[in-house]
Amino acid sequence: MEKIAIVGGGISGLSVAQMLKEKYEIKVFEGASRPGGLIKCERIDGNLYHTTGGHVFNTKRSDVLEWFWSFFDKEKEFTLAKRNASIFLQENKFIPYPIENNFHLLSESLISKIIKDLLKINKSEKITPLNFKEFLKQQFGETLFDIYFKPYNEKIWQCDLAKIPLSWLEGKLPMPTVEEIFTSNITKAEENKFVHSSFYYPQEEGSQFLIDRLTLNLDIHCNHKVESIERIGLKWQINRELFDRVIFCGNIKQLPAILNKGINISRFSEEIDSLEYHGTTTVLCEVEKNPYSWVYLPDSKIRPHRIICTGNFSKSNNAVGKMSATIEFTDFISEEEIIKNLELLPFSPKYLLHHYEQFTYPIQHSSTREMVNLLKTDLEKDNFYLLGRFAEWEYYNMDAAIGAAIDLTSNF
């Protein structure tokens, strides 16, 4: 049997290992003390803590869904929840998500400005937007851009939205026509066209449940951060062991240092080094009971951008008689600042714990995808593959990571 090393035991590494384990001898190397990467959870005072975000699963890809349900029992182990997302605006107003379908709930003066914007958009000639900022303005008009899209997205990306290329967000952006926006506001249609309008969630243990199942029957070596991979003849050597192929599911930024013997990728080093990213501070809180799954926080005076009411995803996520949530801040934030900000939020959050994860949002520039693809093509000639959110520097959700693993292994 050919031997394959998988570096990184997040959802990408575990999924690809499961896909290949019947045909190949697989060894997974994981740097942390337990696998799971960004989707790990732990119990704190009886509450389930998603240490980064609050992961839910859904997908548009039927092959991903089919593969997923071959591991889990949809009826017995999961619930299909309806998304009830809301936007918290000034004056303590909750506007159902997405805002463009619900602008009729705003003040009269805002409604009239938004109508003028939309009529203008409807009349004007369509020009292909060059970046995220142009896209949002062309799609929704100046007023919705100013009160929601700009402040919310600037909090997440911490940059001028004109610097974000559209290619990166392909397939992830809402594209309603002006007619559809007006219709939704008049008929008060519920949010149902979005891929995220419903989602699957494990009845017990949240995304940790996915990891626990996907690690079964795999040879995983935790506390084993791979720091060097050497090309020897037609094989790859990790820790004095030879492999026929390597699937790298770690972070592309480590590659120039790791691939330092028998192979030369130095011409990519500068561009890899310049790749930008954001981290996330995820705060576990107990909150007042509320009906929401997510609450978006565009207000620029409040630093966090989202409350994820994980306690509403499954009752078992809460300590007895409590309701828990995670609150996300972009990048690092001190405990003192966290506590000051919690006072500005709805549902009186009570701080329990926080965790800062350095790499959460890869940022692509217009040349990033081309550079990564060139590197991938070069390495694949030698049976070395890049897979996952940070190895490919793609804005993947779990389903896209699984989809990328399906695509990769279809050639094995």
Ligand SMILES: Cc1cc2nc3c(=O)[nH]c(=O)nc-3n(C[C@H](O)[C@H](O)[C@H](O)COP(=O)(O)OP(=O)(O)OC[C@H]3O[C@@H](n4cnc5c(N)ncnc54)[C@H](O)[C@@H]3O)c2cc1C
């Ligand atoms: C705030 C937030 C919320 C999100 N919410 C959702 C959601 O609701 N639904 C959804 O589908 N997706 C969501 N995502 C996206 C999802 O988290 C990712 O798509 C997915 O976790 C990426 O998995 P991965 O295996 O590619 O990377 P990671 O999870 O980062 O895994 C990489 C693994 O490799 C290990 N590693 C790295 N380098 C080495 C090395 N040199 N040697 C050994 N091991 C190494 C790391 O320790 C880690 O375990 C969210 C992401 C964020 C940031």
